[in-house]
Amino acid sequence: MYKILIKTKNDKQSIIKVDYANTFMKRFKGLMFKDEITPLLFKQDNENKFLATIHTLFMKKTIAIIYVNTHDEIQEIITLKPWKIYTPQKSGIKYIIEVSENTIKENNIEITNKIKVLKKIEKD
Template sequence: MEERIITIPYQINLANTFLKRFKGLMFRKNPISNEGLWIIPCNAVHMFFMKFPIDVVLLNEQNEVVEVHHMLEPWRITKPVKEAYSTLELPSGSAKTLGISIGCKIKCSI
């Protein structure tokens, strides 16, 4: 089977320090659009203090999608995913629009 690669067309910010991972997208007033946040390492997220839904894509160390949460609402959490190494947070609806599904490989610029 041919490997499916999805290129993310948004500006992706990297959260790879404790403080950046802790803050994430919390306390932002407006929904994100044309941008995302790549949290490394991360195998689960919480939506505490969020004001808008987002799409959450969990990736393994090879950037292959292992789980997708569409339009995750504020004040929700995801369960930890053992296979996940990092998490990509995208504007709500992006995963469906871009065709992101389990097994595809993600490519993005940071």
């Protein structure tokens, strides 16, 4: 488990605990078939926008997707219902964060907010 520090406007900060999809199987399965949405972090090896395409096939709930660029700024936020496919508008994606749809409002997350991935923490 990791923590993501999000610096919002007015220098407010939010922390989101995320699982890290660091293996092929974790990336492949993602949030498919889950009853509860546990935030999930993907680190991109390539900045190509087509390799940052996300699908919600076999998902039970609507999710929000946060695309973070190579400057650690939130570049795009999108909400996807189950059984959809989405490709980000721009390349240069460093991280993809999948969260429940209400996480965005609860944490005042907006485009251009800065993020920082904090070191691995123990599961609570």
